[in-house]
Amino acid sequence: MKTTADFRKMKLENEKITMVTAYDAPSAKLVEEANLDVILVGDSLGMVVLGYDSTVPVTVDDMVHHTKAVKRGAKDTFVVTDMPFLSYHGTISETIENVKKLVQDAGADAVKMEGGGAVLETAKLLIDAGVPVVAHLGLTPQTVGVLGGYKVQGKNKEDAEKLLADAKKAEASGVSMLVLECVPEELAGLVTETLSIPVIGIGAGRYTDGQVLVFHDLIGYTQGHVPKFVKRYGNVSNTIQEALKEYNETVKHGKFPEEKHVFQPIESVQQLYGGMK
Numbered sequence: 059m060k061t062t063a064d065f066r067k068m069k070l071e072n073e074k075i076t077m078v079t080a081y082d083a084p085s086a087k088l089v090e091e092a093n094l095d096v097i098l099v100g101d102s103l104g105m106v107v108l109g110y111d112s113t114v115p116v117t118v119d120d121m122v123h124h125t126k127a128v129k130r131g132a133k134d135t136f137v138v139t140d141m142p143f144l145s146y147h148g149t150i151s152e153t154i155e156n157v158k159k160l161v162q163d164a165g166a167d168a169v170k171m172e173g174g175g176a177v178l179e180t181a182k183l184l185i186d187a188g189v190p191v192v193a194h195l196g197l198t199p200q201t202v203g204v205l206g207g208y209k210v211q212g213k214n215k216e217d218a219e220k221l222l223a224d225a226k227k228a229e230a231s232g233v234s235m236l237v238l239e240c241v242p243e244e245l246a247g248l249v250t251e252t253l254s255i256p257v258i259g260i261g262a263g264r265y266t267d268g269q270v271l272v273f274h275d276l277i278g279y280t281q282g283h284v285p286k287f288v289k290r291y292g293n294v295s296n297t298i299q300e301a302l303k304e305y306n307e308t309v310k311h312g313k314f315p316e317e318k319h320v321f322q323p324i325e326s327v328q329q330l331y332g333g334m335k
């Protein structure tokens with residue numbers, strides 16, 4: 059399994075780092091077999107899998123449940139799990155209780171936390187305790203209510219300076235990586251060249267050390283809104299829809315099951331009831 063040290067080395071050697079979300083065992087297995095570097099059990103789970111309108115309703119128990127599934131499917135890939143909304147804003151003991159569930163019970167290799175400022179103080183305490191932490195700046199979907207929508211961040215000088223300062227603070231806190239979401243690509247490039255930790259972008263342009271996308275967006279399986287920064291590499295929704303329609307038709311028309319799908323012989327049933335009428 060690649061580790062945080064490997065990701066740092068990859069940055070130094072200009073080798074791009076690939077990250078994708080996964081929420082269950084079979085998809086995690088496919089990600090591992092495709093040789094991607096990192097799996098993120100994102101709280102986007104709430105939107106792409108659980109049918110919520112935002113990531114706000116996602117709980118620690120949801121993240122535990124799906125992290126366990128992902129770890130069963132991908133035993134040899136570094137797994138980062140999102141700490142969900144408000145699960146790292148209470149007392150440090152409450153936060154540690156939640157981290158313990160995600161790391162010790164579910165097997166996450168690192169936890170990701172959205173935000174700068176005070177969140178990074180919390181990150182430092184966790185890192186001192188031995189927990190690898192990934193920071194997440196720029197568009198932080200858990201604060202959508204405060205931001206007023208999923209909008210590009212760091213567009214003016216003041217916001218850009220704040221973001222760069224938070225990024226430096228993240229590095230100083232000891233975080234292993236930084237996810238940068240929905241920022242102008244030049245700002246992402248500046249953050250990337252300023253920091254020595256890997257910067258993974260989503261909607262952050264071409265100059266970051268790596269990229270992350272939501273699994274369902276990438277394969278074309280998202281049912282709701284797909285952000286502009288997404289490239290769809292497949293169209294799985296079509297494939298599934300075709301299979302479902304064909305199943306429906308063949309059953310309705312008596313063409314499934316066929317003889318090869320049937321258990322034979324039915325001697326015992328014949329002995330019991332004298333066979334079918």
Ligand SMILES: Nc1nc(=O)c2c([nH]1)NC[C@@H]1CN(c3ccc(C(=O)N[C@@H](CCC(=O)O)C(=O)O)cc3)CN21
Pocket residue numbers: 101102105106113197199208209210240272275280283284285286287
């Ligand atoms: N399917 C999915 N993909 C994601 O990448 C994703 C989620 N869901 N849910 C959690 C967060 C929310 N994210 C989002 C959601 C929407 C936009 C969006 O619509 N952005 C506008 C840009 C608006 C602007 O110009 O300021 C867009 O048109 O893409 C961006 C990120 C990223 N994450």
Ligand SMILES: CC(C)C(=O)C(=O)O
Pocket residue numbers: 079098099100101102103140237239260270272
């Ligand atoms: C969009 C990525 C970075 C994320 O946080 C998630 O999938 O929840």
Ligand SMILES: [Mg+2]
Pocket residue numbers: 100101102113140199
């Ligand atoms: Mg997230």
